Each structure stands twice: as structure tokens, then as C-alpha cells.
Amino acid sequence: MFALNSAPYSFLLFLLVICRPSCSADDVDFLYQGFQHASDLTLDGSASVLHGGSLQLTNDSNRLVGHAFHASPVGFFLEGGRSHGGRRLASFSTAFVLDIVTIGSGGGHGLAFVVAPSTVLPGASPEIYLGVLGPTTNGNASNHVFAVEFDTVLDLEMNDTNGNHVGVDVNSLVSNVSEPAAYYTASGDGGGDNTKVPVQLESAQPIQAWIDYDGDSSILDVTVAPVSVADRPHRPLISTKLDLRPIFDDTMYVGFSSSTGKLASSHYILAWSFRTNGPAQPIDLRRLPKVPSPSTAPSKLVAIKFAAVACAGTLTLIAAAVAVVLWLRKRAKLADTLEDWELEHPHRFPYKELYKATKGFKESELLGVGGFGHVYKGVLRRRSGDEVAIKRISAGARQGMREFVAEIASLGRMRHRNLVELRGWCKHHQDLLLVYEFMPNGSLDRYLFGADRKVPLLTWAQRFAVLSGVARGLLYLHEEWEHVVVHRDVKANNVLLGADMSARLGDFGLARLYAHGANPATTRVAGTLGYMAPELRLTSRATTATDVFSFGALLLEVACGRRPVEPPSEVVADDGEASDVILTDVVLVSWVRDCALHGDILRAVDPRLEGCYDMEEAKLVLWLGLMCSQTRPQARPSMRQVSRYLSGEEALQEDPVLVCSGVDSVDFIRSSVSVMGSTSAGTMSNGSLHGGR
Numbered sequence: 213m214f215a216l217n218s219a220p221y222s223f224l225l226f227l228l229v230i231c232r233p234s235c236s237a238d239d240v241d242f243l244y245q246g247f248q249h250a251s252d253l254t255l256d257g258s259a260s261v262l263h264g265g266s267l268q269l270t271n272d273s274n275r276l277v278g279h280a281f282h283a284s285p286v287g288f289f290l291e292g293g294r295s296h297g298g299r300r301l302a303s304f305s306t307a308f309v310l311d312i313v314t315i316g317s318g319g320g321h322g323l324a325f326v327v328a329p330s331t332v333l334p335g336a337s338p339e340i341y342l343g344v345l346g347p348t349t350n351g352n353a354s355n356h357v358f359a360v361e362f363d364t365v366l367d368l369e370m371n372d373t374n375g376n377h378v379g380v381d382v383n384s385l386v387s388n389v390s391e392p393a394a395y396y397t398a399s400g401d402g403g404g405d406n407t408k409v410p411v412q413l414e415s416a417q418p419i420q421a422w423i424d425y426d427g428d429s430s431i432l433d434v435t436v437a438p439v440s441v442a443d444r445p446h447r448p449l450i451s452t453k454l455d456l457r458p459i460f461d462d463t464m465y466v467g468f469s470s471s472t473g474k475l476a477s478s479h480y481i482l483a484w485s486f487r488t489n490g491p492a493q494p495i496d497l498r499r500l501p502k503v504p505s506p507s508t509a510p511s512k513l514v515a516i517k518f519a520a521v522a523c524a525g526t527l528t529l530i531a532a533a534v535a536v537v538l539w540l541r542k543r544a545k546l547a548d549t550l551e552d553w554e555l556e557h558p559h560r561f562p563y564k565e566l567y568k569a570t571k572g573f574k575e576s577e578l579l580g581v582g583g584f585g586h587v588y589k590g591v592l593r594r595r596s597g598d599e600v601a602i603k604r605i606s607a608g609a610r611q612g613m614r615e616f617v618a619e620i621a622s623l624g625r626m627r628h629r630n631l632v633e634l635r636g637w638c639k640h641h642q643d644l645l646l647v648y649e650f651m652p653n654g655s656l657d658r659y660l661f662g663a664d665r666k667v668p669l670l671t672w673a674q675r676f677a678v679l680s681g682v683a684r685g686l687l688y689l690h691e692e693w694e695h696v697v698v699h700r701d702v703k704a705n706n707v708l709l710g711a712d713m714s715a716r717l718g719d720f721g722l723a724r725l726y727a728h729g730a731n732p733a734t735t736r737v738a739g740t741l742g743y744m745a746p747e748l749r750l751t752s753r754a755t756t757a758t759d760v761f762s763f764g765a766l767l768l769e770v771a772c773g774r775r776p777v778e779p780p781s782e783v784v785a786d787d788g789e790a791s792d793v794i795l796t797d798v799v800l801v802s803w804v805r806d807c808a809l810h811g812d813i814l815r816a817v818d819p820r821l822e823g824c825y826d827m828e829e830a831k832l833v834l835w836l837g838l839m840c841s842q843t844r845p846q847a848r849p850s851m852r853q854v855s856r857y858l859s860g861e862e863a864l865q866e867d868p869v870l871v872c873s874g875v876d877s878v879d880f881i882r883s884s885v886s887v888m889g890s891t892s893a894g895t896m897s898n899g900s901l902h903g904g905r
């Protein structure tokens with residue numbers, strides 16, 4: 213008897229084991245990497261999936277409501293839980309990328325991630341209700357609605373605290389918990405994630421949000437960050453205890469809701485992943501669909517032209533005809549002739565858009581002229597007045613253009629807070645145009661040498677923060693991105709400062725264009741004198757170690773307030789010791805070495821700081837500068853080590869060997885100076901990217 217019964221019994225046991233407690237066969241796990249093939253989605257109201265794959269919840273017309281739900285219900289209660297008395301709620305985790313585009317300023321009203329008993333939300337109203345609830349249902353406990361709102365309007369009726377916040381809503385649009393949109397990051401001194409960086413929800417930039425709920429502890433975490441932030445912030449914006457058991461029915465639907473009112477924005481979801489009882493699959497941020505740029509109305513213009521023609525006399529007709537011919541000609545001139553391969557690479561801007569943005573590459577919009585080309589300021593009107601810097605490179609019929617564009621387009625996917633963002637590119641006849649984010653405060657060298665009296669000198673703390681930032685950017689290029697990227701032109705000119713004086717490294721990969729084996733007699737040396745590692749003369753091969761050498765020159769330059777190579781006339785002899793003057797004439801690194809040799813490395817620190825600096829940090833920067841300036845590439849530290857020294861994770865040994873080990877590099881720089889002759893040494897390829905001259 214017993215033997216007969218044991219088989220089904222153990223089968224039952226087996227079932228029990230595999231289904232408890234968190235391995236329900238009903239676990240839901242999906243990832244929409246763009247929505248073009250999303251079959252399991254129900255849409256209503258103004259929601260639609262656009263051609264490019266983005267999910268548009270509303271456009272910017274007034275008083276719209278749009279919903280998008282995952283069509284299959286999600287079971288939120290664990291089967292095994294009932295036997296323990298109370299019911300156990302599943303954990304869930306979701307990540308999505310939202311993008312809110314407003315023409316002009318002040319759109320509305322925002323969007324929400326929603327968990328609801330049905331894909332139809334009864335009484336859903338636009339404006340302040342975000343399409344989630346309505347005036348008759350708001351606050352009613354029988355709603356069984358949970359939402360996390362991303363609200364862009366200050367509604368006093370909903371007790372909002374500001375017009376750009378994230379809130380946790382239960383059965384009501386009056387949030388239980390709400391915070392101004394922001395993310396936490398570690399402050400420079402490594403004291404935990406305490407620095408709060410605001411996030412502008414209506415920025416027309418993709419923003420990622422994460423919502424994680426732990427069914428056992430009832431802790432809800434909400435995190436937001438622009439996708440340009442390299443890593444998910446460790447500390448969530450909102451972390452709150454919230455018992456969802458009374459709110460959730462056995463099965464619920466998950467999705468999004470959005471509305472507009474008199475204030476209106478276009479609301480998009482670009483990607484979405486969701487999972488119960490496990491972390492949501494990560495979204496591939498490099499494959500986000502593009503949102504359409506808000507349309508201007510060219511058809512109107514044409515209509516007006518025709519109207520004018522119709523009611524005018526013959527003379528006007530002729531004039532109009534001439535105008536039209538001129539217009540057509542200009543249009544033809546601005547039109548792009550595309551080669552097949554150009555269509556393969558994302559982030560391509562139409563030439564016409566860049567032409568308009570710079571008022572036809574007008575002289576008045578010129579920000580700077582450098583070795584690599586002219587840089588213009590541009591305003592992309594179609595993207596709500598976005599300011600950009602557009603670099604125009606007359607590349608000629610250069611070989612390797614196709615490969616170069618492929619490389620540039622792939623660099624365009626790179627996002628790091630210490631790298632200038634490359635927004636896109638355009639090839640027009642012989643010219644290559646690169647579109648960068650605009651950095652209003654210009655480049656680092658303006659603030660270092662005191663030549664421009666309109667700007668203040670950088671304080672030591674600012675200098676140290678800038679160096680740490682550049683080190684992080686370079687580390688990302690060398691070790692943390694999907695390919696190793698050698699910058700090839702690290703120098704003060706290429707370090708740009710944001711509105712908060714944070715550092716961003718620009719122009720990466722560009723020197724490559726000039727390294728594509730063109731005639732050396734006519735080609736500028738890729739790299740800049742004084743920043744160029746000695747082995748480059750022998751091998752011509754840029755490596756991460758040659759970048760480290762350049763970074764070493766930058767360290768010394770920033771600490772000393774002097775260029776790596778100074779023409780004799782600019783030298784300020786501060787104490788008249790003859791040998792000093794001769795060395796200072798030529799090469800900064802050798803002067804710093806000399807100070808170190810005399811046991812007084814701090815003598816090299818910029819005298820204009822008037823002694824206001826942190827001695828330990830200054831010593832660190834100067835010794836590290838010497839360490840990176842060593843002749844033998846193998847002896848230089850990697851950027852990871854450099855970052856560890858700068859962040860204080862590792863202590864730097866003040867090694868007198870460094871003082872003697874770089875003689876060759878000094879010789880090299882000296883001999884290069886004499887070869888180059890008198891051409892403003894130190895600024896050979898003065899490719900200043902942006903910023904106020």
C-alpha cells in the first residue's frame with residue numbers, strides 16, 4: 213500500500229518544492245527595448261507607438277489622456293504565502309526611460325507608472341489627474357490604484373511641493389511621499405552618496421527611472437537619473453515603507469498614464485522592463501529610439517507665399533518667381549546628398565538644420581578657430597532652443613572618412629558626466645560637422661593663466677575638482693566603455709567647464725582623423741607640443757600611456773598655472789635663480805623636477821594662489837604629474853591608478869627616482885621646440901572647442 217502511494221505523494225512534494233515560495237510559474241518578466249514589435253500592449257486615448265519605436269503617450273495638444281498597459285495581468289500574490297496566515301506580496305522591479313518634450317517653456321502635466329485592477333481607468337481625467345484618476349474617484353479607497361508620478365506642474369490642489377517632482381500615489385493624486393526630481397551621487401571626498409543633483413523632467417532628454425518594491429519588507433524605492441549619468445545611482449531618491457497588500461488585487465495590470473491640459477508636452481516612453489520576484493532586466497541605453505523633433509510648420513510658409521502670389525499683379529508675380537527660384541537654389545545647396553553608408557549611422561543631423569542653427573555659419577556665431585576647424589555656436593530651434601557647439605571640419609576628400617564617421621557615430625552613444633556629449637554629426641560635401649553640447653563657460657585654459665581679465669582665476673579646490681573630473685572621464689574612455697578609446701589630445705584647451713565649473717573632456721577621438729596617414733609634411737602633428745609623449749616620435753602610435761603622459765602635463769599645468777612649454781617672453785621669474793629661469797623657459801616638467809630635487813616641490817605651485825591651497829593635495833598632484841611624465845611608458849600609472857591616487861584610495865609614494873627618470877622626455881620636448889621653430893609653442897593645434905572669447 214505504502215509503496216503504491218509514495219509515487220504521487222513525492223510528485224506532490226516535488227510540486228510544492230519547485231513552486232514555493234518565489235518561483236511561481238506566473239512570474240512576469242519582460243523587456244521592451246523600443247516598442248515597434250510590442251504585441252502585448254494595449255493602448256488607449258492619445259497613446260500610440262511611433263514609427264521609430266517610441267511609445268508616445270500624448271503629443272503636445274491640449275487636454276489629452278493616454279494609457280499604455282502590458283496586456284496580460286500580473287499576479288502579485290505568492291501562492292505559498294496564504295498558509296502563513298497573512299498573504300505574501302510578490303516583489304517587483306521595473307525600469308523605464310521617459311522623455312518629455314515641451315516647445316517653449318512650461319508644459320504639462322507629466323506621466324505616471326500605474327498599477328491598476330484594469331486597463332481601463334474609470335473616470336480618468338486630463339490635467340492634474342494625469343489620466344490616472346478623476347475628480348469623482350480621487351482619494352477613494354476602492355480605487356485600488358498605485359502610481360508613481362513624474363509630475364511637471366505645480367498643482368496646489370494636489371498639495372504638490374514644486375513643478376518638477378516624483379511622487380508615490382495610493383488611490384489619490386495627492387502623493388503620500390514626494391520629492392523634487394533629483395538623484396544622489398557621491399561627493400568628491402568619498403563621504404557617501406550625499407550630493408543631490410537636480411533632474412529636469414521636461415528636459416527633452418531621456419531619463420531613466422527605476423521602481424523597486426520588496427514584498428517582504430514592504431520597502432518601495434524610486435530612483436531617477438538622466439541616461440547621460442553613467443551608472444545607476446546607489447541611493448534612491450525615495451525610499452519608503454508602503455504596505456501594498458490592501459491596495460493590490462490578486463491580479464493587476466501594469467503600465468503608464470499621461471495627460472496634458474492647458475499646459476502641454478509630448479510624453480514618451482522609450483524602453484521598459486518589468487519583472488516580478490527579481491531585478492528588472494537592464495535596458496540597453498545605446499539602443500533607445502529617437503523621439504521626433506517637434507514639428508515647425510513649413511507648409512504654412514509655402515501657403516503664405518502662394519497667397520501672396522495669387523493676389524498680386526504681374527510684377528509681383530515675376531518677383532515672386534525670382535524669389536522662388538532663388539529659394540529653390542538655396543534649398544538645393546542645403547540639401548544633403550547621402551551615400552548609402554551614411555544612413556547606417558545614427559545621430560545624423562540634416563545639414564539644413566545646422567545651417568539654420570548657426571544662421572548660415574555666420575561670422576558672428578563663431579566661437580573659435582582651431583587646428584581642427586571652425587567652431588560655431590548654434591541654436592537648434594526645432595528642439596526647443598537647444599544650444600549646441602558645432603565644429604566644422606574641412607576634411608577634404610580624405611580617405612577613411614567612412615570609417616571615421618562610423619567611429620564618431622559610435623562615440624556619439626557614449627555618455628559620461630566628465631565627457632562633452634557628442635550629439636551628432638553631418639557630412640556635407642567635403643565637410644564634416646560635429647554637434648556637441650554647448651559649454652557656456654568655455655575651456656579650462658581661460659581660467660588658468662589669467663590672460664583673460666574678465667574671468668576669475670580658479671581656486672585650488674576648483675582645480676583639484678577639475679583634475680579629478682578629467683581623470684574620471686579618461687578612465688571611462690580607457691577602461692570603462694565598450695572599446696578602449698585613446699583620446700590623443702588631452703590638454704587644457706580641450707577641458708571644458710560646465711555652468712557649475714565641473715570639468716568635461718572634449719574632442720575625443722578627433723586627432724584620429726589626422727592620423728589616417730595623410731602626407732606628414734602638410735599634416736599637423738596629432739597631439740599638442742608639451743603634451744606629447746616622447747615615444748610618439750618613434751612609433752607614432754597613440755596608446756593609453758601616451759594619454760597618461762598628456763594628463764601628467766595637465767596635472768602640472770593646473771597646479772603651477774603655467775603652460776607645459778612656455779615661450780621665454782612669458783616667463784615670470786619669481787625668484788631670480790638663474791638655472792630656474794633657463795629651465796622654466798622651456799619645459800614645465802623639468803622645472804617641477806628641479807623643485808622636487810631641492811626638496812621643495814611646493815615651490816612650483818601657482819604663486820597667484822597666494823598660498824591658499826591644500827598642501828597635501830598640491831604635493832599629490834605634483835608628484836603624480838611627475839609620475840605620469842616618465843619617459844618609459846611602462847613606468848607610468850594607468851588611469852585607474854591615477855584615479856585611485858586622486859581619490860585618496862591609495863597613497864602615493866614620493867619617489868625621488870621620478871625626479872631623475874624623465875630626462876629624455878625633457879630633451880625630446882626641447883628638441884621638438886627647436887624643430888617647430890617659433891610658432892607659438894605650446895598651442896600648436898589650438899583647437900579650442902567652445903566658449904566665450
Ligand SMILES: *[C@@H]1O[C@H](CO)[C@@H](O)[C@H](O)[C@H]1NC(C)=O
Nearest residue numbers: 257258259270271272273276
Ligand atoms: C495629437 O493627438 C491627438 C489625439 O491622438 C490627435 O487627435 C491630434 O491630431 C494630434 N495632434 C498632432 C499635432 O499630431
Ligand SMILES: *[C@@H]1O[C@H](CO)[C@@H](O)[C@H](O)[C@H]1NC(C)=O
Nearest residue numbers: 334348349351352353354355
Ligand atoms: C468610492 O467608490 C465606490 C465604487 O465606485 C462608490 O460606491 C463610493 O460611493 C465611492 N466613495 C466616495 C466617498 O465617493
Ligand SMILES: *[C@@H]1O[C@H](CO)[C@@H](O)[C@H](O)[C@H]1NC(C)=O
Nearest residue numbers: 351368369370371372386387
Ligand atoms: C494638503 O496639505 C495640508 C497641510 O499639510 C493638509 O492640511 C491638507 O489636508 C492636504 N490636502 C490634501 C488634499 O491632502
Ligand SMILES: *[C@@H]1O[C@H](CO)[C@@H](O)[C@H](O)[C@H]1NC(C)=O
Nearest residue numbers: 382383384387388453454455
Ligand atoms: C497613503 O495615502 C493614503 C491616502 O491618503 C492613505 O490611506 C494611506 O494610509 C497612506 N499610506 C501611507 C503609507 O502613508
Ligand SMILES: *[C@@H]1O[C@H](CO)[C@@H](O)[C@H](O)[C@H]1NC(C)=O
Nearest residue numbers: 652653667668710711712713
Ligand atoms: C559659468 O556659467 C554660468 C552659467 O552660464 C555663469 O552663471 C557663471 O557665472 C559662469 N562662471 C564663470 C566663472 O564664468
